[in-house]
Amino acid sequence: MRERLTVAKAYSSDDRSDLVRISAIVRDRKAFPRWSVAKLTCNGISKRVVVLGHDEVNDKIIMLDFDQREDFRLKVGEEEEFSLDRVGPCGTVLYLLQARDPMLRLPAIISVISFLVGVLPIGVDLLKILFGGFPE
Structure with a gap:
């Protein structure tokens, strides 16, 4: 428009x-x-x-x-x-992370951090499989 x-x-x-x-x-x-x-x-x-x-x-x-x-x-x-x-x-998501209102911004930041913390172990395991093999 x-x-x-x-x-x-x-x-x-x-x-x-x-x-x-x-x-x-x-x-x-x-x-x-x-x-x-x-x-x-x-x-x-x-x-x-x-x-x-x-x-x-x-x-x-x-x-x-x-x-x-x-x-x-x-x-x-x-x-x-x-x-x-x-x-x-x-x-x-970018809007929520940059919103002026803290009641929108803070839960969005916590959600993104929580998502990244949840995905991190999967990424570490994939790196082990791809580059290091399985630990004995």
């Missing part, structure tokens, strides 16, 4: 959560359903965000919180071109 949108303030409940609100009409509801993770690009800057809709009268607005407006170097009322791209499972 590429669209010129006017920047608006996010709802106060959306602050600090990486939520971006774009009308379902503008964002293509099938490509970007509610709560999907996407890569938002503006002014040459890209961020992974969670996409939701809004019920404002004007469909051509994008609702960003203060930190997101600062990240993209935008002001309320400005009209800019935004690009929204899908991310796959790896992009979703």
Whole structure:
């Protein structure tokens, strides 16, 4: 999705959560359903965000919180071109690892560490089999 949108303030409940609100009409509801993770690009800057809709009268607005407006170097009322791209499972994991909200970021970090600790013994055993044979 590429669209010129006017920047608006996010709802106060959306602050600090990486939520971006774009009308379902503008964002293509099938490509970007509610709560999907996407890569938002503006002014040459890209961020992974969670996409939701809004019920404002004007469909051509994008609702960003203060930190997101600062990240993209935008002001309320400005009209800019935004690009929204899908991310796959790896992009979703990267989003969770870099999320602003610690309630998302910390469990993701613990999960990745736990996964790596679980996979490590398998890797060691494979190396033994491939390069060292079986111990006697």
